[in-house]
Amino acid sequence: MPPRDPKLENLLSGVAGGDEAAFAELYQATASKLLGVAIRILRNRELAEEVLQEAFFKVWERAGDYNSSIASPITWMATIVRNRALDEARRRVIRPSGDESELENIESGDEHPIAALERAEDVERLLRCLDGLEPEKKEIVRLAYLDGLSREALAARFNRPEGTIKTWLHRSLALLKGCLEQ
């Protein structure tokens, strides 16, 4: 079972019923986090805001499809944002450039200490499992998931053939899966 989030679940069910106030509250509660997700992948605020706009439009239209036994609300919404952002990134072939000044503030400090305290148990478990990977492999998973790097981009970044990256990825993911199932 995915972690429960009664507040966001209620808001989503309100949105499914066409409740505009619930939609406004849902936006308030999640937009900053989701924009953070989109900007990390797209490296461009304007583009990321466009993706966020489309994603919230989709949330408004599809809230009725949300099923709390399949995903937590934030995972469901983040998946919509990530898929849109990744499609856009692949379409435009966004690669990490030498100039990352725009992202310095975003990518530097990992997160606020208070946020770390408030992290849910499932986050802790995933991070523990990630820590079980070799540092380079852990970095690859994070760069792929959070920054949207493709196999090709990872190969260039780590100076390895794409086949090697693929093997590393599959091994790391299998280890993660096994660790999370313990």
Added chain:
Amino acid sequence: MTELDDIDGLAAEYVLGTLSREERLTVADRRAVDKALDRAIGAWENRLGSLVETVSPVAPSPNLYNKIRAQIGLSQHVISLKSREQALARRANRWRNAFAGATALAASLAGVMVYRDAIVPQPATQYVAVLDAGSDKPAFLLTVDTKTNMCVITAVNPPKQSDKTYQVWMVSDKMPKPKSLGMMNEPGEMQAMPMQAGPEMDLFMNASFAVSVEPIGGSPTGTPTGPVLFTGKLIQATP
């Protein structure tokens, strides 16, 4: 060590985001028909989803929410107008067909002249206003035939008023005050009135119609004095 099978590996890389554009499109298509792949993707979304919690939030531009609202408001507006019009047209047609026979009989029994052509005219020239209180049962039906220039008002099924009468009004911002179209009481009762093509008809087509409860003999002031129970506007009955 756990090994990922092909489907699980593909699902994991899809969720991780490492696939090329072509591979992503292929997986997106395939998951629609491949339930095992779709489930595997869902499972990986849950496994890795918590990583999102480690991303630093970035406040959106202040106007972004208004843009989203506008996008939603616009599409909602279009949908609601369209579906409401279609629903009204369906209802109007249903009632028109049901009452075309019944009211003709009732009216002829009552000795009222019936303009049959006005009730069941050529489709493209028929307009109907369903006057109701927002419920599913129309109380009054107002039809206009732009071919015969005839308006027929039918008291379909209004609740019985003991010592009062219903009065039908036309309301328009082009007129200083509402215009009375007549008084009606009995279910099945109808009134037909000829109209003039041109400005009068145009005014009529764009007006709203309302039914108020008035003393027997009609409003003493010439405008509605009692509660307005039913309202409606003309729409094309058979698009």
